[in-house]
Amino acid sequence: MFLQGYLPSILEGTLLTVQVAVASLAVSVVLGLIGAMFKMAPSKPLVWLAELYSTVVRGVPDLVWMLLLFFGVQMMINDFCTYMGWPAPEINSFFAGVMTIGFIFGAYMTETFRGAIMAVPKGQMEAGLAYGMSPLRVFCRITFPQMVRFALPSFSNNWLVLVKSTALVSVIGLNDVMYRADTAKSITQEPFTVYAVVGAVFLAITSVSDFALKKLEKRYSSGVRETEL
Amino acid sequence: MIDVNLIIEKLPAFFGGTDGAPILSTSEGLQLTLELLFWSLLAGLALSIPLSLMRVSRNKVLSTAVWLYTYVFRGTPLLVQLFIIYYGLSQFDWVRDSWAWQYLREAYACAILAFTLNTAAYTTEIIAGQIRNTNHGEIEAAKAMGMSKWLMMRRIVVPSALRRALPAYSNEVVMMMQSTSVAGLVTLADVTGVARRVFSDTYMPFEPFLTAAGIYLVMTFGFVWLFKKAEGRWLAYLAPRKH
Numbered sequence: 001m002f003l004q005g006y007l008p009s010i011l012e013g014t015l016l017t018v019q020v021a022v023a024s025l026a027v028s029v030v031l032g033l034i035g036a037m038f039k040m041a042p043s044k045p046l047v048w049l050a051e052l053y054s055t056v057v058r059g060v061p062d063l064v065w066m067l068l069l070f071f072g073v074q075m076m077i078n079d080f081c082t083y084m085g086w087p088a089p090e091i092n093s094f095f096a097g098v099m100t101i102g103f104i105f106g107a108y109m110t111e112t113f114r115g116a117i118m119a120v121p122k123g124q125m126e127a128g129l130a131y132g133m134s135p136l137r138v139f140c141r142i143t144f145p146q147m148v149r150f151a152l153p154s155f156s157n158n159w160l161v162l163v164k165s166t167a168l169v170s171v172i173g174l175n176d177v178m179y180r181a182d183t184a185k186s187i188t189q190e191p192f193t194v195y196a197v198v199g200a201v202f203l204a205i206t207s208v209s210d211f212a213l214k215k216l217e218k219r220y221s222s223g224v225r226e227t228e229l
Numbered sequence: 230m231i232d233v234n235l236i237i238e239k240l241p242a243f244f245g246g247t248d249g250a251p252i253l254s255t256s257e258g259l260q261l262t263l264e265l266l267f268w269s270l271l272a273g274l275a276l277s278i279p280l281s282l283m284r285v286s287r288n289k290v291l292s293t294a295v296w297l298y299t300y301v302f303r304g305t306p307l308l309v310q311l312f313i314i315y316y317g318l319s320q321f322d323w324v325r326d327s328w329a330w331q332y333l334r335e336a337y338a339c340a341i342l343a344f345t346l347n348t349a350a351y352t353t354e355i356i357a358g359q360i361r362n363t364n365h366g367e368i369e370a371a372k373a374m375g376m377s378k379w380l381m382m383r384r385i386v387v388p389s390a391l392r393r394a395l396p397a398y399s400n401e402v403v404m405m406m407q408s409t410s411v412a413g414l415v416t417l418a419d420v421t422g423v424a425r426r427v428f429s430d431t432y433m434p435f436e437p438f439l440t441a442a443g444i445y446l447v448m449t450f451g452f453v454w455l456f457k458k459a460e461g462r463w464l465a466y467l468a469p470r471k472h
Contacts, residue, residue, distance in 0.1 A: 059449035060449075063410045064438055067428070067438050068438035068442060072434040072438065165306070167308045168411070189320075190320055193317075194317075195313040206304040
């Protein structure tokens, strides 16, 4: 039998990996939008804060962030609870993994969204305001639909890097595809086959997302004519 | 909350001085990270120049083969590639019986091999993209001078493409530098590996991982600065006019 019946277990781990990736993406988009707004805020401290976030996070490897945040935050919570005399809670590793990856990629998304918002002509927003729309409505109806086109290429790239980074979450104890592969590897004694399957799984995820994002890019660029040389 | 004394006490361990030994007495920590990075970047760049020429060649078989290679290596996590080489190769008797096994059983050689193949895939696409972007005039001028195809490649197309690849390549170098941290997951004592060891010895997470983060941050700034300089040197002719 192929991999002594470990294939379903690996595929089950894939599901968790995809869930972690999608949930982290959501967190990173929210953080990225906040970061981009801070970067363009009139208040200097907010700009510095966002600058610090995007520079420091992007200057340190994902793996180091995961180890630092996962073990560090866990200890902080434990210490705090001991100090208060409460029982120490067990942190859900799915939640911890999603928050960590979301935090890291929020920094990359900050840069993506800042560039995209700046690419939308200012007059568009001013016209919206002149019509009496609230700033939030201007963002939802005017800025956002137009910035998507500029943000998508870099967004796609961030997503692909994020998917590949989720391979690291088994380090912090998540029962993901890499964790399952580790078990399957020791039992089947076929490490090459096991990791080749895992590689194929990731390749499938990245290929499908690449295809879908290209379609989306086309859709959001409708009405824009490409320069032909 | 953060024990500064512990950071200072363990700092030498990140520079090859474990357990009170003078720093640089072993190659652990920063030196190992830089070694892994240097050898894989060197080999990766050397591989990617011929590969990028094959990638843009009119020969469909060659270009498709190289495309497949870069597609697979750019579409899968580096950690999986490293595990396939480090754990996976032992599955085959013919690998274990070959002369290469004395190297491939070591995490060090496996890490360099995996990093090389990974960075070569990204670099090939970067250079191939710039070769395709080569200015028509440069090629026409080379042809008008009567250069053969290979002479033109060697003297005009490749040097020009490599210069223009510099900004994208600097990103790749920083990415690769950060990616070497996965070496710490296959028993190697690079910066991350040392941090993990200090963590398991002391059970203090902040001190070792913050130290490692600081070292990586300084390296990132260092490489960014270095490549800015390099761009100023080799891409000056593309900079906007200042006067």
